Amino acid sequence: xxxxxxxxxxxxxxxxxxxxxxxxxxxxxxxxxxxxxxxxxxxxxxxxxxxxxxxxxxxxxxxxxxxxxxxxxxxxxxxxxxxxxxxxxxxxxxxxxxxxxxxxxxxxxxxxxxxxxxxxxxxxxxxxxxxxxxxxxxxxxxxxxxxxxxxxxxxxxxxxxxxxxxxxxxxxxxxxxxxxxxxxxxxxxxxxxxxxxxxxxxxxxxxxxxxxxxxxxxxxxxxxxxxxxxxxxxxxxxxxxxxxxxxxxxxxxxxxxxxxxxxxxxxxxxxxxxxxxxxxxxxxxxxxx
Amino acid sequence: xxxxxxxxxxxxxxxxxxxxxxxxxxxxxxxxxxxxxxxxxxxxxxxxxxxxxxxxxxxxxxxxxxxxxxxxxxxxxxxxxxxxxxxxxxxxxxxxxxxxxxxxxxxxxxxxxxxxxxxxxxxxxxxxxxxxxxxxxxxxxxxxxxxxxxxxxxxxxxxxxxxxxxxxxxxxxxxxxxxxxxxxxxxxxxxxxxxxxxxxxxxxxxxxxxxxxxxxxxxxxxxxxxxxxxxxxxxxxxxxxxxxxxxxxxxxxxxxxxxxxxxxxxxxxxxxxxxxxxxxxxxxxxxxxxxxxxxxxxxxxxxxxxxxxxxxxxxxxxxxxxxxxxxxxxxxxxxx
Numbered sequence: 034x035x036x037x038x039x040x041x042x043x044x045x046x047x048x049x050x051x052x053x054x055x056x057x058x059x060x061x062x063x064x065x066x067x068x069x070x071x072x073x074x075x076x077x078x079x080x081x082x083x084x085x086x087x088x089x090x091x092x093x094x095x096x097x098x099x100x101x102x103x104x105x106x107x108x109x110x111x112x113x114x115x116x117x118x119x120x121x122x123x124x125x126x127x128x129x130x131x132x133x134x135x136x137x138x139x140x141x142x143x144x145x146x147x148x149x150x151x152x153x154x155x156x157x158x159x160x161x162x163x164x165x166x167x168x169x170x171x172x173x174x175x176x177x178x179x180x181x182x183x184x185x186x187x188x189x190x191x192x193x194x195x196x197x198x199x200x201x202x203x204x205x206x207x208x209x210x211x212x213x214x215x216x217x218x219x220x221x222x223x224x225x226x227x228x229x230x231x232x233x234x235x236x237x238x239x240x241x242x243x244x245x246x247x248x249x250x251x252x253x254x255x256x257x258x259x260x261x262x263x264x265x266x267x268x269x270x271x272x273x274x275x276x277x278x279x280x281x282x283x284x285x286x287x288x289x290x291x292x293x294x295x296x297x298x299x300x301x302x303x304x305x306x307x308x309x310x311x312x313x314x315x316x317x318x319x320x321x322x
Numbered sequence: 323x324x325x326x327x328x329x330x331x332x333x334x335x336x337x338x339x340x341x342x343x344x345x346x347x348x349x350x351x352x353x354x355x356x357x358x359x360x361x362x363x364x365x366x367x368x369x370x371x372x373x374x375x376x377x378x379x380x381x382x383x384x385x386x387x388x389x390x391x392x393x394x395x396x397x398x399x400x401x402x403x404x405x406x407x408x409x410x411x412x413x414x415x416x417x418x419x420x421x422x423x424x425x426x427x428x429x430x431x432x433x434x435x436x437x438x439x440x441x442x443x444x445x446x447x448x449x450x451x452x453x454x455x456x457x458x459x460x461x462x463x464x465x466x467x468x469x470x471x472x473x474x475x476x477x478x479x480x481x482x483x484x485x486x487x488x489x490x491x492x493x494x495x496x497x498x499x500x501x502x503x504x505x506x507x508x509x510x511x512x513x514x515x516x517x518x519x520x521x522x523x524x525x526x527x528x529x530x531x532x533x534x535x536x537x538x539x540x541x542x543x544x545x546x547x548x549x550x551x552x553x554x555x556x557x558x559x560x561x562x563x564x565x566x567x568x569x570x571x572x573x574x575x576x577x578x579x580x581x582x583x584x585x586x587x588x589x590x591x592x593x594x595x596x597x598x599x600x601x602x603x604x605x606x607x608x609x610x611x612x613x614x615x616x617x618x619x620x621x622x623x624x625x626x627x628x629x630x631x632x633x634x635x636x637x638x639x640x641x642x643x644x645x646x647x648x649x650x651x652x653x654x655x656x657x658x
Contacts, residue, residue: 152383216425222380224439224490225412234438238429288580 053318063314069307077123086114088121089272097290109279109293118274119300125275128187129186129303130255136194138248141201142241146232148202149209159206165198171196173260176265184267193255200251201244208240242319249312253305260301276301325396326414327498328354328377329529333390335369335376341346344601346372348387348554351628356497359524359531361541361562367596370534373551374500377532378415379407391627393600395497411444416491420503422483426475432486433459433471434531438488439493458489462509463519481512488519498530505540517543538581542566547634550574553599556628560635568649578654590634608639 076083085103092112100107106115115252148159166174178192212218213236221231262268263277271278276297281292326617335347347369354360362370375381377392379399392399395414399407405424412547419425427435436455440446446454452471459467463486475483484504501520505513524531533545541548541562548565550558550573558571576594596613599605607611611621618641628636639645 207525216419216421217427219380220417220419220425220490221427223378223411223417224494225408225410225443226438227408227442230442235427235430239427 052261055315057318060314062310063318066307066309066311066314069303070311073123073304073307074127076118077127080117080120080124080191084117084120086117088113088117088274090114090117094134097286106296107290107292109282115279115293115296118279119276119296122276122279122297123275123304125269125273126256126259126277129189130252130270133190133193133255133259134248134252136190137197137251138201138244140194141198142205142237142244144198145202145205145244146237146240146300150207150213150228150232150236156206159202163203166196169196171254171256172261176262176267179262179267182263183300185270186268187266189259189262193258197251197255199201200247203248203251204243208243209236212236212239244318246312246316246319249308249315253308256301256304256308260297324391326353327356327358327395328352328532329391329393330373330377332392333376334388335372335381335385336388337382337385339384342602346554346601347376348557350549350551350554351390352549352559353554354498354530354532356530357524357528357547358547359533361533361535361545361548362551363535363538363541363548364541365536367553367598367601368551369554370501370551374417374532374534375501377500378411378417380411380417386577412439412494412496412560413554414496414501415498416494416496417500418484418487418502418504421507422480422487423475423507425487426483426490430476431472431474433467435484436471436489436493443494454493458492459486461492461523462486462489463515464489479512479539480508481515484508484512484516485519486529488516488523492527492529493525496529498532501533501571503535503537504533506535506537511656513540520544532658538566538577541584550577553604554601555609555638557610557638558636560631560633564633564635566654568646569654570635570637570645571610571639572645573610575645575648575654576613576615610639616641616648639656 090113092108094112095104095108096110096112098104098108098112104114104116106119109115109118132259144159148156175192176198178195179188182188218231218235221235226235227296259268259275260277260280263275264281266278266281267275269275280294282293283290283297286293330353331351333347333350334345337346350369350373352360352362362373364370367642372381376385376387377394377399381387387400390400394410397406397410397414399410404408426432433452433455436458437448437451440451440454441448444451455471456467459470464470464482464485470478470482473587475486478486487504504520506517508516517540520531522534523529524544533541535541535643545562546560548560549556550565550571552573558565558569558574560570565574565576569578573594578592594613599612601608605622607620607622607624608614608626611617614621621640626638626640628638629640629642630636631642
């Protein structure tokens, strides 16, 4: 009997060792997402190596030129190299989006933890704030906030944090409400562990997965927000290249040079697709057993 | 007799519910001496688990201790502040739960879970705490602790998980361990191993146990004294030997009679008729009277006090002599 139990335990142990690192390559969405995103990040990181022109370098003699060996994707109305602007734009937009997701992620997670665990007035106040923020459409609120705060990346971070934390707070709060009724929390309390320890060492690792998965799709939202702001002239300020600004600039020539707006548009779609696949794959892989 | 490690007097736990106040525990009193094992036995809903949770101040949010005192190692838990109570938990009194799968953190390696209390509560270094965790795992009979310490709870079998739970309960050197049906979720063979382990630990480390179970055989195997609970009240207390051989409360008698026994073929394997009362609408008088075979007219009105019988025994039955008589006619052995 005991021997049989040992054998079963052994088998389970082996089964689990085949965890994340043994399963990720068999999850198509994860592999797809990582490949797409990996290529984009790699291109953004290696931007100086794979471009021949400064993205801000104007060349009015060769404006609106078609693709050539010197300008792979042609030039825009000011003669700037579209390929360089695309790659450097990826740099800007990805960096801003990843950073912009970090603040709401941390703040929302913390607030969600506290609200879910302590309940009472903390929960009441949190819910009230969440409802106030959720009452506005996401993009409208962000655009309004950036408009008030003034254009620029700092405003983008502040606006996205003010609006974005609610999603994380809601996700984590819900998870904590379920998890805190589990016996292991009671057991930790029975062991005399402090609230802070129970919150961060015991509850957090159990509830964080959902927030991480959401963060992946949240980056997509943030990229779209940044691009939208750039398009409206409220985002990253020129001469720093940015996909939103590229679309806006190309719009004027849509009838004659449709590719000027379309190329950054396609880049956005591919990035979003990569991130969505990654989020999907992560959700599969990180699902608690 | 030395000073008791745990002294509970007139403990009352009430739930505030929308439909009214529910008294889950009503005037429970018992003592546990150092190194002693006390069993609390009763059906589900009899208040035994709530009693246990009240002892360490871990009641659900809607429940309150409304009367009585709990004294652990000379400290009044009911009067103590939140921090003082937390101080006692783990160090003086710890707890083992029914379902080891849910009582262990699923995303933390078991070695770290055992080492946590020594680091936080005893102030050991990481390395020393890890060594202590391995030592504790050996103590509770986990073979190959070095490898098992790296496992997650779901990689272990039920028996192993309960052993880990026991190791965690022991990790900060408590004097008293509260066990909430620790073997209910396990196979019978594993159950026996765990009970033997708890018995060994009690003898060798001198820890006291409070053992909550609905299983009389489990209580008989591990405890020296027993308190029988029914509808929130302690209805009978005494040594396991005395109570199980000669119950003085018809509820205890009914419980013992309903245990199947291989050695003695019973003429009647009785079950207690009816079901436990709803705590919101308790019967007047003795709470057991609607199900009692010996019920008399005066059982139906007026609360029945706990009657001291001498020899450390007490019962909440006016007609306890009838139980004794019934047992003399047909002994209960109940595999004890």
